[in-house]
Every structure is written in C-alpha cells, then in structure tokens.
Amino acid sequence: MVKNSFTSAIRQEKEKNCGSVEFQVFSFTEKIERLTSHLKLHKTDFLCQRGIRKILGKRQRLLDYLSKKNRVRYKKLIGQLDIGESKTR
Numbered sequence: 601m602v603k604n605s606f607t608s609a610i611r612q613e614k615e616k617n618c619g620s621v622e623f624q625v626f627s628f629t630e631k632i633e634r635l636t637s638h639l640k641l642h643k644t645d646f647l648c649q650r651g652i653r654k655i656l657g658k659r660q661r662l663l664d665y666l667s668k669k670n671r672v673r674y675k676k677l678i679g680q681l682d683i684g685e686s687k688t689r
Contacts, residue, residue, distance in 0.1 A: 621666050622677055628659040629681055 617623065635652050639645060667674040678684075 621662055621669075622673070625659055625662050625666075625677060626681065628655050628662070629683065631655055632659070 632652060632655055635648055635655070639648055639652070642648065663674065663678075666677065
C-alpha cells in the first residue's frame with residue numbers, strides 16, 4: 601500500500617520535477633517490472649534481456665549516487681520502492 605501512495609505522489613510530481621533522482625529510479629523500476637513480465641512469456645528474447653541489464657545498470661548508478669549524496673533520501677526511496685540493496689556501503 602505504501603508503494604501505491606508513493607507511485608501516485610511521484611506521478612503527480614512528474615510535471616514539476618521529472619529530472620529528480622527519485623523519479624528516474626521510479627521510472628526505471630517500472631520499466632524493469634514491465635520488461636520482466638514480458639520475459640516470463642518470451643524466454644528467448646535476448647534483446648529484452650540486454651535492455652533489462654542496461655536499465656538495471658543505470659538504476660544502480662543512480663542509487664549509488666544518491667547513497668553517497670544523501671543517505672536518508674536513499675534509504676527512504678529503497679524502502680518505498682521495495683528494492684533490495686545489492687551492495688551495502
């Protein structure tokens with residue numbers, strides 16, 4: 601339920617601040633979920649697999665930047681989007 605309220609809040613802020621790190625991570629997460637559901641049906645779609653790996657890398661770089669810049673915002677974003685920390689720093 602927290603994720604749904606966060607999603608609606610992010611969507612409302614889209615017109616205001618679509619360049620924020622939080623919004624970019626949110627949009628990458630949505631793309632990853634959509635492509636993952638596509639891969640469940642089409643297991644041999646290698647271009648889709650490559651796309652997911654690229655988006656995962658971009659999202660991880662943004663999360664690394666945010667964790668160095670502002671640890672509180674990083675923890676809040678990780679908790680709201682329910683993404684696990686792959687690296688602990």
